[in-house]
Amino acid sequence: MKRKLFLILLLLLITINISGCWSKKELNEIAIILGTGVDYTKDNKIQLTYQLARPAAFGGGGMGGGPGGGAAMNQNITWVVSATGDTVFDAQKRLAQQIPRHLYLGHNVVLILDERLCRHGVLDVINFFHRQPLSRGTVWVMATPQEAKKVLESHSELQMTSAQAVGFLARLRTGYVLRFRDFSQDLASRGTNPVLTQVELKRQGVAQGPGLEKVHHHQEIVLTGAAIFKGDKLIGWLDCRETQGLRWLLKGEVRRMGVTIPSPICPGKKISLEVMKGKINIDPVYQKGKIKFFLTIKAEIDVIEQQDEEDFTRPEMIKAVENIAAAEIRQRVKTTLDKVQGEYKVDSFGFGEAFHRKHKREWSKLKNRWDEEFANAQVYLTVKVKLRDTGLQGRRASLKR
Amino acid sequence: MFDFFKRLESPGVKEQSWRSQKLKTSLKENLTTLHFILADCYDVVFREFTFAQLPDIRLALIYVDGLADKIQVSNFVMRSLSLEVPPALPKEYKITKAQAFDFIRDRGLCIHQIGEANTLGEVIDAVMSGDTALLIDGHAKTIINGARGWEARSIEDSKTEAVVRGPRESFVETLRTNTSLLRRRIKNPALKIEIMPIGKITHTDVAITYIKGVVYPGLVTEVKERLSRIEIDAVLESGYLEELIDDNPLSPFCTINHTDRADKVAALLLEGRVAIITDGTPYVLTVPTLFNEIIQSPEDYYQRYFFYSLIRLIRIAALIIFLTAPASYVALLTFHQEMLPTALLLSIAGQREAVPFPTLVEVLIMDLTFEILREAGIRMPQPVGQAVSIVGALVIGEASVKAGLVAPATVIVVALTGIASFTLCYSGTLPLRLIKFPLTMIAAFTGLFGLICSLIILITHLASLRSFGIPFLYPVMPLSPAELKDVVVRAPWWALLTRPHLLGKENLHRMKTGLKPRPPGERK
Numbered sequence: 001m002k003r004k005l006f007l008i009l010l011l012l013l014i015t016i017n018i019s020g021c022w023s024k025k026e027l028n029e030i031a032i033i034l035g036t037g038v039d040y041t042k043d044n045k046i047q048l049t050y051q052l053a054r055p056a057a058f059g060g061g062g063m064g065g066g067p068g069g070g071a072a073m074n075q076n077i078t079w080v081v082s083a084t085g086d087t088v089f090d091a092q093k094r095l096a097q098q099i100p101r102h103l104y105l106g107h108n109v110v111l112i113l114d115e116r117l118c119r120h121g122v123l124d125v126i127n128f129f130h131r132q133p134l135s136r137g138t139v140w141v142m143a144t145p146q147e148a149k150k151v152l153e154s155h156s157e158l159q160m161t162s163a164q165a166v167g168f169l170a171r172l173r174t175g176y177v178l179r180f181r182d183f184s185q186d187l188a189s190r191g192t193n194p195v196l197t198q199v200e201l202k203r204q205g206v207a208q209g210p211g212l213e214k215v216h217h218h219q220e221i222v223l224t225g226a227a228i229f230k231g232d233k234l235i236g237w238l239d240c241r242e243t244q245g246l247r248w249l250l251k252g253e254v255r256r257m258g259v260t261i262p263s264p265i266c267p268g269k270k271i272s273l274e275v276m277k278g279k280i281n282i283d284p285v286y287q288k289g290k291i292k293f294f295l296t297i298k299a300e301i302d303v304i305e306q307q308d309e310e311d312f313t314r315p316e317m318i319k320a321v322e323n324i325a326a327a328e329i330r331q332r333v334k335t336t337l338d339k340v341q342g343e344y345k346v347d348s349f350g351f352g353e354a355f356h357r358k359h360k361r362e363w364s365k366l367k368n369r370w371d372e373e374f375a376n377a378q379v380y381l382t383v384k385v386k387l388r389d390t391g392l393q394g395r396r397a398s399l400k401r
Numbered sequence: 402m403f404d405f406f407k408r409l410e411s412p413g414v415k416e417q418s419w420r421s422q423k424l425k426t427s428l429k430e431n432l433t434t435l436h437f438i439l440a441d442c443y444d445v446v447f448r449e450f451t452f453a454q455l456p457d458i459r460l461a462l463i464y465v466d467g468l469a470d471k472i473q474v475s476n477f478v479m480r481s482l483s484l485e486v487p488p489a490l491p492k493e494y495k496i497t498k499a500q501a502f503d504f505i506r507d508r509g510l511c512i513h514q515i516g517e518a519n520t521l522g523e524v525i526d527a528v529m530s531g532d533t534a535l536l537i538d539g540h541a542k543t544i545i546n547g548a549r550g551w552e553a554r555s556i557e558d559s560k561t562e563a564v565v566r567g568p569r570e571s572f573v574e575t576l577r578t579n580t581s582l583l584r585r586r587i588k589n590p591a592l593k594i595e596i597m598p599i600g601k602i603t604h605t606d607v608a609i610t611y612i613k614g615v616v617y618p619g620l621v622t623e624v625k626e627r628l629s630r631i632e633i634d635a636v637l638e639s640g641y642l643e644e645l646i647d648d649n650p651l652s653p654f655c656t657i658n659h660t661d662r663a664d665k666v667a668a669l670l671l672e673g674r675v676a677i678i679t680d681g682t683p684y685v686l687t688v689p690t691l692f693n694e695i696i697q698s699p700e701d702y703y704q705r706y707f708f709y710s711l712i713r714l715i716r717i718a719a720l721i722i723f724l725t726a727p728a729s730y731v732a733l734l735t736f737h738q739e740m741l742p743t744a745l746l747l748s749i750a751g752q753r754e755a756v757p758f759p760t761l762v763e764v765l766i767m768d769l770t771f772e773i774l775r776e777a778g779i780r781m782p783q784p785v786g787q788a789v790s791i792v793g794a795l796v797i798g799e800a801s802v803k804a805g806l807v808a809p810a811t812v813i814v815v816a817l818t819g820i821a822s823f824t825l826c827y828s829g830t831l832p833l834r835l836i837k838f839p840l841t842m843i844a845a846f847t848g849l850f851g852l853i854c855s856l857i858i859l860i861t862h863l864a865s866l867r868s869f870g871i872p873f874l875y876p877v878m879p880l881s882p883a884e885l886k887d888v889v890v891r892a893p894w895w896a897l898l899t900r901p902h903l904l905g906k907e908n909l910h911r912m913k914t915g916l917k918p919r920p921p922g923e924r925k
Contacts, residue, residue, distance in 0.1 A: 024735045024848070026760060027753045032738075032746065058751030106739030107746060134739060164743065 028055070031101035034078065035110045035163030036139075037148030038125045040117035041084060046125060048091035049082035049149040050103065051163050058160065078161050080153045088128035106134040109167035111141045111180060112148040112199065118227060118234035126187070126232075129180065137181030140170045143196040143227035143234065151201050154219050166199065166221045173253065175223035176243045187232055190367045191352025195246065198225040198237055230346045230371065238336065245336030248297060248329065249349040254278035259301065261328045264320040269308035273301040273325055276388060282354040286362050291377040293351055297333065301325060302389040309399055312390035326383040337379060345375040420522035428459050428538035435463060438525060445528065450483045452537075458501050461536040463524075468531030470550025477511035478533065478546055502540045510535075514547025526604060553578070559662045561827055564700040571661040576606050576680035582663040583610060583678075587670065591615070594678075597628055605636040608678040610666075615900070615908045616673050620869060624675045624688060639679040639686050646688075648867050653832040656868035658690040660828075665699045673905035675869075689868035689904065691875055693888045695829030696720060701891045710890035717889070719821035724833050726821070727764050728844035728852050730814045734760045736848035752808040761845035763807055767815040768838070770797060775819070871903050893917075 035051035057077040081098060085091030096103060111129065113122055129135045144151050156165035170177040177197050178186075186194035201219040226238040226246055238246060247253050254275045263269040277300040285292040303312060303321075310317050340348050352370045356363040366373050419438060425431050432447065439445045444466045452458040460482060464474060482505065496504050506515065516532075518524045519542040524534050531549035556578065559571035572579045580594050591613045599607050607628060611621050627646040636642060643657045644650065660666060661683040666676050669687045677686040696716040701709045733740055734749065741749070756763060774793040781789055797816065801807040818837070822830045836859065844852040866873035876884035884901055886892035895916040899909045 024845075025738070027734050027738065027746075027750045028756070030738065032750060034743070053747050053750070055747065055750035055754045058747045104738065107743045109743065136739075160744075160747070 025102055025104070029101055030104040031099050033103060033105050033108050034161050035112065035152045035166070036105075036108050036129075037082070037112040037114070037152045038088065038117055039082075039114040039148045040120050044120075045084045045086060046088055046091055046117075047082055047084045047149065048088055048095060049080060049152050050095065051152045051161065052079045052081065052099070053077070053161065054079050077155060078163075080149070082149050088125050092128075104134065105132055106136070108135060108139050109163045110170075111139050112151055113141070113143050113196070114148040115143065115145045115234065117148075118143050118196070118229070121232045122229075123187070123232040126184070130184065135180075137179060137184075139180040140167060141178055141180050141183045141196055142166070142199045144199050145237070146200055151199060151221055154201055154221055156220060157205065157218075162221050169221075169223060170197065173255070175240070176226045176247050176250070176253075177223070189350075189353060190370055191347070191354075191356050191363075192350040193231065193346045193348045193371070194229045195250075195348045196227040196229065196234075197223060198227050198243075200224045228340060228344050228346060228348055230344070235346065236339075236344050238339065241332070242336045242339055245332040245334075246340075246348070248278065248280060248333050249295075249336065251350075252278040252280040252297070254299070258304070259325055259328055261321070261324045263306070263308045263310060264317065264324055265310055266308040269306075271303065271307070271310065271321060272305035273321075273387075274304045276300045276302055282349075282351060284351065284355040284358050286355070286359045291355070291366075291373055293354075293377055293379045295333075295379060295381045297329060297381070297383045299325075299329060299383070299385045300388040301385060303387065303391055306396055309396055311395045312387075313394040318387045318390075322385045322387050325387075326385040329385065330381055330383045333381060333383075337381075341375060341377075341379065346371050347374040351377075420520070420525075422521045424519050424521065424524070424536075424541045424543065426539055426541045428461060428536055431536055432461055434521065435524070438521065439463075439528075448479070450479065452501065452505070453483055454496055454504070455498065455501060458498060459538045460505075462533055463528050463536065464533035465528060465531060468529075468549060468551050469533045470548045473512065473548035473550065474533050474546070478535065478548070481511060482509050498539050502537050502542065502544075505535070505537065506544050510544070510546065512546045512548050516545040516547070518543050518545050529604065530606075556582070562660060562662050562665070562698065564698065564703070567700050567703045568662075568664045570663050572663060572666075572678075572683035572685060574681050574683060576608060576678060579663075579678050579683070579685070580608060580610070583667060583670070583676075586663060586667040587612065592670070595625075597625070599628065599631055599633070599642070600636040601632065601634050603635040603637065606680040607636070607642065608680075610670065610676040610678060611674075612670050615671065615905060616675060617904070617907050620673075620675055620689070623869060624677065628677070636679060636681075638682045639677065639684050642677060642679060643686055648869065652862065652866060653835055654692075654863065654866060654873070655828065655832065656690050656866055656873055657686050657688050658694055658826075658828060659684040659686050661685070662699055668699065668702070671911075672900050673907065689871040690873075691868070691871065691901075692829075692863060692873050693877065695826045696888070698826070702894075706891050706893045710892075713888075713890050716824050719824040720833075723818055723821040723825065723830070724837060724840070725852070725856070726814050726818045727768060727837060728840040729849070730811070731760050731764050731841055732844040732849045732852050735845060749808065749810050752810055755805040756808050757806070759845075760811075761842065763811050764815065764841055765838075767797070767801075767807055767811055768818070768841070770801075771815055771819050772834070875903055876901065 031050075032053040032055070033050045034053050037049035037051075039047040039049070041047050054076060057075055081095055083091045083094035083098070085094055092103065113125070117125065129139070152163065154162040156162045159165035159168060175197065176195065178195065183194055183196070186192055199221050202222045202224075203218075204220040204222070205218070225240050226243045227234050228236045228238060244254075244257060247257065255278065257275045257278070259273045259275060260270050261273065263271055277298075279298045281296040281298070283294040283296070285294065310321070312318060312321075340346060347370060351374060352363075352367070356367070419434070422434075425434075432449075436447070442465075446462070446464055446466050448462040450460055450462075452460050462474065462478065506517075516527070518527060518534070524543055524545075527545045528534050531551060533546040533548055535544040535546060537543070553575045554573050556570050556573055558569045570582060572582060583594075584592060589612070593609075593611055593613050595609045597607050597609060598604050609621065609624055609628065624646070628642065631642070631645050633641065633645070639659055643655065643659065646657070648656050666685050666687060670676055674687050674689065677688070679686070696713060701713065734753075738746055753760070758766070774789070774797070777789050777793070778786070797812060802809050802812060822834065840852065840855055843855050847854075864872070864874050864878050872879060875881065876888060881902060883899075887897060887901075895912075895918070898912060898914060899905070900911055902909065905911075
């Protein structure tokens with residue numbers, strides 16, 4: 001009996017081993033993908049680009065190098081490879097023949113789609129990233145008017161890799177950014193259209209000494225605006241200024257946004273404000289077949305910089321600044337709204353979802369032609385601004401008395 | 402397969418035939434027998450002399466050189482019997498041969514502890530334990546003089562459980578000294594010390610110690626019963642007893658703790674435990690043992706409770722790190738790379754780039770090296786200690802990393818594991834040190850899934866253990882929330898009102914309630 005029990009136990013123990021390290025992959029057997037780019041080639045094929053980390057460049061320990069090595073040490077920090085195929089997976093299989101390791105998407109930071117692909121329709125390639133168990137929902141999705149491959153072939157001065165640099169840049173939310181999971185949701189929603197971050201390679205920095213021309217005259221990936229989609233197809237771009245208006249309209253994601261307004265007392269001088277809190281309330285009204293949206297934007301702002309001598313200890317001055325700021329914000333939002341609603345005729349702001357929430361019955365009739373309905377909708381905008389903080393100076397410190 | 406563990410039917414240890422033999426009246430006959438029994442015992446001293454009061458009575462002293470206190474024996478036994486007449490007696494007082502035994506016992510000896518023996522077994526036992534036997538011609542019994550005195554190690558600091566604040570005294574090899582250390586802490590007749598000799602050849606004294614009125618009486622009975630079952634030739638250390646009275650002989654976990662700290666034993670007795678003191682070793686067994694003793698140290702109760710509550714939490718963290726760090730490291734690096742932050746993963750990947758081994762092998766090599774160094778540190782002759790520690794530090798820290806055999810991260814993980822184990826009670830960490838290895842391997846084969854399954858099995862096993870009837874994981878499982886105040890943290894003394902409920906149910910309350918210091922006006 002005991003012998004039998006022991007035998008069974010032994011067999012059970014063996015099964016642990018023959019389970020065979022099922023999905024085991026040693027660290028030096030995987031190629032860590034940091035950035036992914038997808039281009040649509042002229043012959044209508046899909047070109048997949050991976051930015052792979054070169055672990056050797058991340059050194060550490062006794063192997064010399066160490067952090068801060070990399071490009072400055074005359075070795076590549078990343079290896080950018082690309083291949084073309086009919087589908088993303090097809091392209092990846094071709095890539096796999098060039099890379100002596102398992103491709104590992106678990107740490108992908110950014111997914112960059114080029115303009116041709118976006119205009120063609122992103123659904124063709126998005127599915128691959130949905131099905132990949134390791135591809136994360138937190139990946140930043142971006143669109144570029146340049147070639148995604150070229151964008152990924154860059155390096156960063158501050159971060160170890162350009163993909164990580166873009167990731168950190170996105171995380172700071174200085175511009176409009178979107179994660180993969182939100183992108184997927186927007187794609188699936190009838191009440192809104194996706195908006196992607198626009199990135200471009202731009203020449204940055206100058207050589208700071210002889211011999212450094214090559215190192216310091218390089219291109220960095222920067223956020224340059226937003227890409228407006230209709231369904232899964234790109235229909236136009238927004239520049240940086242218009243993107244700020246977009247950010248007001250999208251759930252008021254405007255914290256730390258700067259607003260610069262003309263001074264109320266001295267023409268030609270400016271005041272710079274920083275938004276500390278912003279909120280947008282969308283109130284859809286459906287009356288006799290007419291759709292109206294009442295938008296209320298509430299913002300709390302701080303004074304950051306003044307060029308003239310406005311006295312913020314006086315309530316009427318505060319009132320004046322609040323009014324000008326409200327007008328400025330209103331202007332920005334209006335510009336964006338005019339462009340997206342008027343020119344592109346799409347709802348990129350989730351107004352349809354707000355409408356859906358309030359008018360469920362009407363929505364079922366309108367949802368299939370929502371973008372057309374939206375293009376004809378009236379939008380009324382109210383902006384309320386509160387000047388919260390003027391800093392420790394009531395007036396400019398360097399004021400002659 | 403399990404024959405090794407099977408109880409072999411053994412006749413037991415053979416009794417010596419002379420043990421129950423009675424002494425004879427004739428000194429000569431007795432001495433002949435004793436000489437025969439004690440033949441070739443070079444250290445046994447026979448000394449015959451004449452009784453000063455009655456010269457026709459011959460006396461004989463038998464003792465073991467080195468165990469008996471020779472000064473006492475010569476000054477207060479031999480001198481008084483062979484030279485001096487007890488001064489209070491008139492010169493003409495004569496005693497008869499028949500009265501000699503009583504006279505000597507009552508008036509002739511200046512020894513505190515005196516006993517009588519009338520079988521050979523008793524005499525030999527007494528002599529072998531260090532007493533001096535006095536044989537008197539014409540009497541079939543002997544006087545046993547308790548004049549023991551031998552070279553013993555003096556009381557020193559505890560070697561295994563150091564404290565910054567707290568008593569430094571620890572037990573020594575002498576049972577009598579050890580009981581005195583306890584008695585000095587618990588000056589109460591309720592502290593009972595019962596002696597039970599165990600070991601057919603060694604006759605080792607084992608003291609069962611408890612506080613009457615605090616301990617659950619059934620526990621004492623059970624301890625005595627388990628000890629009296631033992632029939633073994635020798636007990637050289639309390640470890641022999643530990644394995645013979647353990648509840649869970651087939652578990653890697655030892656459910657009987659040991660310590661050489663007198664204050665810890667006193668505290669455990671006061672919680673309603675029983676201590677088993679074995680002659681010849683400073684390590685005292687305490688039962689029942691709970692798993693949480695691994696994170697408790699006597700110092701916790703002496704230092705300010707705020708900081709030492711933090712220390713308790715740190716020890717819990719150390720326990721988890723100690724048990725799971727190498728296994729999780731292997732699992733994360735070989736299966737779940739996505740669970741590490743990108744920057745950390747890249748840094749570790751960079752370190753591992755040149756390492757020629759799989760992560761598992763790397764960790765096992767380092768773990769093994771660490772265990773070897775640790776074992777060497779204990780076993781090596783003290784003068785070479787420095788050499789080993791220098792070489793060890795160099796091998797672990799520098800050379801293996803420089804040579805690219807091991808990633809620096811692995812060194813950190815293994816070193817952290819090793820250091821974490823030192824924060825815990827040493828004896829409790831031994832089974833965990835063993836389990837760490839299979840755990841690491843399972844993690845390497847099945848990832849975190851297997852690791853978690855193994856931990857569940859481990860915890861189930863721990864929950865199934867009992868130590869003298871008390872669940873090993875008590876008070877965590879079965880949960881007794883009120884008592885976690887002495888497990889997860891260390892509550893201040895004025896809040897530690899009760900003994901552990903399962904142990905001290907006979908006498909639950911340790912102190913009066915409301916002892917928390919208050920300003921004079923608010924005192925009740």
